[in-house]
Amino acid sequence: MSTGFKEMDLSYTKDDFVSNQDVRWCPGCGDYAILATAQRTLAKFKTPRENYVFISGIGCSSRFPYYMNTYGFHTIHGRAPTIATGLRCVNPDLSIWLITGDGDGLSIGGNHLIHCMRRNVNINILLVNNQIYGLTKGQYSPTSTQGKVTKSSPYGSIDYPINALRIAIASEATFIARTLDADPNHMGMIMTRAAQHKGVSFIEIYQNCIIFNDKTFAPVVGREVRDDRMIYLEEGKPLIYGKQRNKAIKLQGLHPEIVDLEGDGAGQDLLIHKEQSPDASYAYLLSQMSYPEMPVPFGVFRAIERPTYDDMMNDQVEAMKKEKGPGDLKKLIYGSSTWTVK
Amino acid sequence: MTDIQEKNPPQAQAHPKERKEISAITVRFAGDSGDGMQLAGDQFTDTTAIMGNDFSTLPDYPAEIRAPVGTLPGVSSFQIQFSDSVIFTPGDVADVLVSMNPAALKVNIPFVKKGGLIIVNESVFNEINLRKANWKSNPLLDETLKDFSLIKIPLSELTKNALKDLPIKMTEVERCKNFFALGLMFWLYSRSLEHTVDWIQKKFAKRPEMVNANITALKAGYNFADIAEVFPSQYYVKQSDLEPGTYRKIMGNEAAAIGFITAARLAKKTLFYGSYPITPASDILHQLARFKNYDVKTFQAEDEIAAVGSAIGASFGGEIGMTGTSGPGMCLKAEAMNLAVMAELPLIVINVQRGGPSTGMPTKTEQADLLQAMYGRNGESPVAIVAPKTPADCFDMAIETTRLALKYMTPVIFLSEGYIANGSEPWKLPDIEKLPKIEVVHAAAPNAGTEFWPYKRDPKTLARPWAKPGTPGLEHRIGGLAKAENTGNVSYDPDNNQKMMTLRAEKIAGIANDIPNLEVYGPAKGKVLVLGWGGSFGAIFQAVKQLELEGKKVSRAHLQYLNPFPKNTGEVLRQFEVVLIPELNFGHLLNLVRFRFPGVNATGLHKVQGQPFKVFEVAEKIKELL
Numbered sequence: 001m002s003t004g005f006k007e008m009d010l011s012y013t014k015d016d017f018v019s020n021q022d023v024r025w026c027p028g029c030g031d032y033a034i035l036a037t038a039q040r041t042l043a044k045f046k047t048p049r050e051n052y053v054f055i056s057g058i059g060c061s062s063r064f065p066y067y068m069n070t071y072g073f074h075t076i077h078g079r080a081p082t083i084a085t086g087l088r089c090v091n092p093d094l095s096i097w098l099i100t101g102d103g104d105g106l107s108i109g110g111n112h113l114i115h116c117m118r119r120n121v122n123i124n125i126l127l128v129n130n131q132i133y134g135l136t137k138g139q140y141s142p143t144s145t146q147g148k149v150t151k152s153s154p155y156g157s158i159d160y161p162i163n164a165l166r167i168a169i170a171s172e173a174t175f176i177a178r179t180l181d182a183d184p185n186h187m188g189m190i191m192t193r194a195a196q197h198k199g200v201s202f203i204e205i206y207q208n209c210i211i212f213n214d215k216t217f218a219p220v221v222g223r224e225v226r227d228d229r230m231i232y233l234e235e236g237k238p239l240i241y242g243k244q245r246n247k248a249i250k251l252q253g254l255h256p257e258i259v260d261l262e263g264d265g266a267g268q269d270l271l272i273h274k275e276q277s278p279d280a281s282y283a284y285l286l287s288q289m290s291y292p293e294m295p296v297p298f299g300v301f302r303a304i305e306r307p308t309y310d311d312m313m314n315d316q317v318e319a320m321k322k323e324k325g326p327g328d329l330k331k332l333i334y335g336s337s338t339w340t341v342k
Numbered sequence: 343m344t345d346i347q348e349k350n351p352p353q354a355q356a357h358p359k360e361r362k363e364i365s366a367i368t369v370r371f372a373g374d375s376g377d378g379m380q381l382a383g384d385q386f387t388d389t390t391a392i393m394g395n396d397f398s399t400l401p402d403y404p405a406e407i408r409a410p411v412g413t414l415p416g417v418s419s420f421q422i423q424f425s426d427s428v429i430f431t432p433g434d435v436a437d438v439l440v441s442m443n444p445a446a447l448k449v450n451i452p453f454v455k456k457g458g459l460i461i462v463n464e465s466v467f468n469e470i471n472l473r474k475a476n477w478k479s480n481p482l483l484d485e486t487l488k489d490f491s492l493i494k495i496p497l498s499e500l501t502k503n504a505l506k507d508l509p510i511k512m513t514e515v516e517r518c519k520n521f522f523a524l525g526l527m528f529w530l531y532s533r534s535l536e537h538t539v540d541w542i543q544k545k546f547a548k549r550p551e552m553v554n555a556n557i558t559a560l561k562a563g564y565n566f567a568d569i570a571e572v573f574p575s576q577y578y579v580k581q582s583d584l585e586p587g588t589y590r591k592i593m594g595n596e597a598a599a600i601g602f603i604t605a606a607r608l609a610k611k612t613l614f615y616g617s618y619p620i621t622p623a624s625d626i627l628h629q630l631a632r633f634k635n636y637d638v639k640t641f642q643a644e645d646e647i648a649a650v651g652s653a654i655g656a657s658f659g660g661e662i663g664m665t666g667t668s669g670p671g672m673c674l675k676a677e678a679m680n681l682a683v684m685a686e687l688p689l690i691v692i693n694v695q696r697g698g699p700s701t702g703m704p705t706k707t708e709q710a711d712l713l714q715a716m717y718g719r720n721g722e723s724p725v726a727i728v729a730p731k732t733p734a735d736c737f738d739m740a741i742e743t744t745r746l747a748l749k750y751m752t753p754v755i756f757l758s759e760g761y762i763a764n765g766s767e768p769w770k771l772p773d774i775e776k777l778p779k780i781e782v783v784h785a786a787a788p789n790a791g792t793e794f795w796p797y798k799r800d801p802k803t804l805a806r807p808w809a810k811p812g813t814p815g816l817e818h819r820i821g822g823l824a825k826a827e828n829t830g831n832v833s834y835d836p837d838n839n840q841k842m843m844t845l846r847a848e849k850i851a852g853i854a855n856d857i858p859n860l861e862v863y864g865p866a867k868g869k870v871l872v873l874g875w876g877g878s879f880g881a882i883f884q885a886v887k888q889l890e891l892e893g894k895k896v897s898r899a900h901l902q903y904l905n906p907f908p909k910n911t912g913e914v915l916r917q918f919e920v921v922l923i924p925e926l927n928f929g930h931l932l933n934l935v936r937f938r939f940p941g942v943n944a945t946g947l948h949k950v951q952g953q954p955f956k957v958f959e960v961a962e963k964i965k966e967l968l
Contacts, residue, residue, distance in 0.1 A: 090639065342586055
């Protein structure tokens with residue numbers, strides 16, 4: 001989002017964005033890293049602090065606004081996108097950040113998330129995905145894996161999980177990325193990109209819930225395995241990964257395939273990452289790469305430009321003012337046909 | 343603008359006949375949904391307005407857009423009463439029914455006065471159409487209509503003949519018959535064709551052949567009535583004794599839209615309207631969407647919840663956030679309204695009530711959402727509630743709604759209803775300069791040393807300060823969790839919670855000091871007071887007036903503010919032996935009055951038929967009590 005960035009002589013530190021409220025997440029919660037990264041990231045910009053607004057729904061991650069020394073609104077379950085949309089429509093100067101989770105954003109608020117993205121409302125959405133309901137103490141969520149045993153699924157969840165990025169892609173979000181709580185540098189880079197993007201930015205953050213779903217992403221992002229199971233997307237570069245940087249992805253028909261750069265993959269046409277692909281099928285293809293068959297991509301899946309909802313709304317208002325003149329109350333009230341009683 | 347000076351009715355052109363003066367007339371147009379009855383009714387109303395009569399209208403149409411042609415569910419009707427004196431209802435029963443097909447006749451017979459005139463389109467009373475309308479035998483030939491004056495006119499045939507030389511399709515010819523019927527009515531009541539001719543010319547400007555066809559049909563109807571001597575007499579209704587001033591015809595939803603735009607202008611704010619289409623509230627969205635040059639932003643949301651959420655977002659941003667819906671949508675908005683209660687943000691919620699529960703009767707009227715407005719949210723959740731009493735009153739109450747929401751930082755429910763939303767009446771236009779001022783002061787500086795406390799209240803109004811995001815130094819967080827007094831930080835402290843609940847309740851209760859007292863019309867003390875709210879105003883007004891003319895002593899009062907009540911309400915009610923509360927529900931206001939004003943002997947008159955009260959229903963009930 002770029003409209004909120006006024007060039008002013010402001011230099012902030014992380015502390016400027018820390019509120020006076022005690023943070024009350026569980027010790028070891030991945031949200032701490034996300035909060036610190038957000039605070040550090042905002043401090044890099046020259047946007048006046050009063051122009052930031054953090055809006056959230058309900059859930060562990062939705063406590064976020066209380067801890068940011070900015071404007072904030074902790075709203076109701078699943079509805080944060082609607083409140084953010086209304087705010088954005090009446091104020092083009094703010095930098096609006098929406099914090100949601102896999103339950104808040106993809107279950108109870110799924111409808112709003114979809115419509116906010118397809119309208120390309122100029123806000124930044126951080127979807128903190130821990131594949132579990134934390135605040136209600138451990139029921140399965142729409143992103144939980146099938147078979148997940150929780151309090152509400154003692155014999156294993158029979159729900160097929162939803163993939164957050166695919167919802168964003170199908171909704172034609174103009175900026176779509178994935179990052180993780182355990183990599184603050186990458187997370188900071190992605191948040192920076194989102195902040196600079198004009199239009200809706202959607203970031204899925206893999207987050208570890210230490211109490212109810214500990215190490216759920218460990219098979220992918222665990223220290224020992226991550227080099228071979230994660231793939232960092234870089235614009236214009238081939239999709240190469242592996243501890244030895246010896247594996248890559250190529251396209252076989254419509255399917256991604258792993259090739260060994262030191263073996264049969266040498267010299268082959270590798271898949272080159274392109275964020276601005278005009279159609280969404282490439283991003284969709286990336287979103288289907290999942291553990292254990294494939295390495296899991298992190299980074300910017302898609303970044304395209306398209307007029308924002310709020311700009312178009314404001315443009316219409318301005319155009320009508322130009323065409324019809326600023327509204328005159330007498331004209332409004334008198335209408336086109338009156339009569340006089342004497 | 344038309345000046346009405348002419349006191350004498352226009353002279354008929356060809357065959358001057360006996361012309362009878364009458365005081366008030368009720369006309370009902372009825373046909374298939376596709377027959378253009380609402381349009382004919384609107385045109386008749388416009389001309390009636392210009393001719394200086396007072397009037398009140400009632401469109402009555404099905405929820406189905408096009409039920410099968412010629413069937414009972416597809417019947418659409420429009421009723422208008424016009425008069426030489428002040429009136430507020432569309433008439434209990436019609437003096438004249440214009441019925442375009444057998445189905446319309448069947449559905450509408452109960453709405454016609456015994457001895458009244460029924461004009462039918464004879465052309466379509468054939469076996470197929472009679473069967474579609476479940477007529478066992480042809481009502482034009484048997485005893486069915488023996489209590490009425492029946493006039494059979496082959497409307498379709500006559501329209502066809504009149505248009506036979508015009509270059510338009512058969513289906514288009516068929517669609518002109520409503521103008522033929524309108525022409526008949528214009529003659530019968532000595533109305534001028536001028537307004538409708540102008541309207542047709544504008545409406546069909548791009549299709550000159552349709553301009554010609556519709557005007558030809560209109561004039562053919564008028565001339566037919568004049569020449570064919572089908573009517574025993576021609577009538578006229580003198581210009582009414584409305585107060586001097588400039589008037590326009592207005593529907594309730596239109597008046598509400600204009601009122602809220604005006605209020606936003608007076609407050610120097612953007613009006614943001616988040617809404618999801620729903621009958622009968624959608625017209626407010628349609629109206630507002632046209633007025634973008636007045637700094638109106640309309641957002642057609644993905645659902646009712648998004649609609650209210652977006653309005654709350656706009657309010658948080660320091661502008662006027664408004665949402666509008668009807669009953670089922672109110673159920674969905676409850677949680678978000680409570681967020682605005684807790685966050686203490688201004689929020690305008692329009693509920694154009696319709697027949698419930700559930701989907702109920704979408705196009706029919708009811709007043710059964712009052713207790714929902716009062717109590718339909720979790721926790722102690724006080725909000726202000728206002729209810730307009732007539733279509734034009736929607737304008738004034740819209741301004742009041744906005745004033746209260748902004749001044750007290752609270753949701754305000756604007757409880758309209760289908761009857762007044764779609765009904766129309768003459769509106770005496772306000773003096774623009776004399777409209778009330780709405781002053782909004784946003785927080786601009788810290789209010790607690792170097793800090794900003796978002797819940798440090800104004801001691802007088804108990805409203806909290808409204809700081810717009812983007813204001814330096816006032817960064818703060820609000821939300822749905824319980825709040826500490828002053829700082830607004832999250833707090834589960836027991837005493838604090840009790841205090842905050844009490845403060846919010848007192849804030850709303852305190853609005854009573856800022857609204858007009860309840861006025862009594864008629865004796866201030868006595869046997870019966872009729873207490874109304876919302877659209878039942880019209881029937882109560884007329885019933886009481888009628889009884890007064892009969893020499894009976896009865897008083898009436900009308901509540902436009904339902905939460906809080908005007909502060910003298912209890913005092914007023916206690917002056918009467920009985921307080922009669924007619925309402926289109928099973929006793930919502932009755933319950934509130936009994937609860938709030940013990941000792942008041944209140945009794946109800948209840949109706950839930952999707953139709954407004956008829957004057958006689960209220961009058962009879964009053965007589966029972968006298």
